[in-house]
Amino acid sequence: MRNVTYAINLTLDGCCDHTKFNPPDDDEVLEHYTHLLRDFDLLVYGRKTYQLMVPYWPDIAKSQFETKADIEFAQTFVSRKKVVFHDRWPALKMKMRELFVRTFATKYLN
Numbered sequence: 001m002r003n004v005t006y007a008i009n010l011t012l013d014g015c016c017d018h019t020k021f022n023p024p025d026d027d028e029v030l031e032h033y034t035h036l037l038r039d040f041d042l043l044v045y046g047r048k049t050y051q052l053m054v055p056y057w058p059d060i061a062k063s064q065f066e067t068k069a070d071i072e073f074a075q076t077f078v079s080r081k082k083v084v085f086h087d088r089w090p091a092l093k094m095k096m097r098e099l100f101v102r103t104f105a106t107k108y109l110n
Contacts, residue, residue: 005040027069034073040080047086053077 037043045053060066061074 002041005036007036027067030069030073034069034076037073037076037080043077043080043082045082045084047084050082050084 057074057077060070061078064071066074
């Protein structure tokens with residue numbers, strides 16, 4: 001059985017939109033997330049979060065003009081398998097979504 005890790009970036013005031021929050025330019029924080037990502041086999045994103053990550057990080061991985069911490073995070077991000085879910089499932093009931101996610105997790109995380 002594999003572990004499932006849930007992570008969300010959230011400020012103390014409850015903001016989780018990184019376009020409205022500019023974190024400090026701290027390589028130590030980025031290195032922490034790089035180490036976390038290295039332990040993951042599969043990244044699961046919602047459509048909007050995925051669109052915030054791509055093409056930004058893949059472009060950083062290709063450019064090599066950012067800090068070492070940025071480039072290492074970008075390369076680690078790009079190297080991981082990704083699955084993107086979206087909110088356009090109006091016909092599916094919550095139970096069907098839960099069943100799908102459980103089946104998906106069993107297939108890819110065992």
